[in-house]
Amino acid sequence: MKDADWLDFCPDPSVPGFVPPPGAVDAHCHVFGPGDRFPYAPERKYTPCDAGKDQLFALRDRLGFERSVIVQATCHGADNSALVDALRSAEGRARGVATVRDSVTDAELQALHEAGVRGVRFNFVKRLVDPKPDAYYRAIIERIAPLGWHVVVYFEAADLAERWDFFTSLPTTVVVDHMGRPDVTQPVDGPAFQQFVRLMAEHPNVWSKVSCPERLSRSGPPTYDDVVPFARHLVERFPDRVLWGTDWPHPNLKSHMPDDGALVDVIPRIAPTAELQRKLLVDNPMRLYWA
């Protein structure tokens, strides 16, 4: 049973005005359940609505995307079975980012790799996951190194300073979810966001998803004007190290549920040229997930 205050994903997203380039990748989305086939994790901190692979793939087609990167969400913990089922149904058009524990076996990692997993996710958002010591994550990084996987990290902007040494010590590509969740009431050239920009400027292995305006905006839908300058700054400064995703089915939103078509229409405002759009939506995700 989903949480009482859960907002379901938009049932009838608009067809976006912006047409993504051929081969475009939704590089951050999830599958939830269905719970009767893929039970939610006992340690979860929320219970979502079901949001299965068929609905994800139908949205992909409606929005004009070719491929998906499906990211394990915390409601499924380290049970990646719903993710793997979706990958196996996608006919090569989906790759995955899994959640594993430090006890994961080599056989389990190999099976995930064969299904299409190419990275692991470390979620440092305290309302989602209880914190663990750095050694826990370093043990996992050692295990995935032979597979050539990368690391996706999700954290609150306030935690960047505390985690800086850990993030900058990682030997893999490190992809930061949602720009490190900047406070968009502060200026782009203010100290807080410039600390995140410095992370990318000083560490060429660090990438960022320029997604989730709906999570960060104070000005709100449908255009999320206050988030655009932050995303555009990263796209123009680091055009070869940015990714974009819908974040469907948009877990834990409380203020509103975005129209996914409107999210796609934000893309040309954060990536204002065809070249930047191609890098963001095709070249970068293909290099990271389908090389």
Ligand SMILES: O=C(O)/C=C(\C=C(/O)C(=O)O)C(=O)O
């Ligand atoms: O889906 C997102 O990227 C954002 C959220 C949830 C998760 O990442 C998750 O449960 O794994 C959130 O901010 O609540």
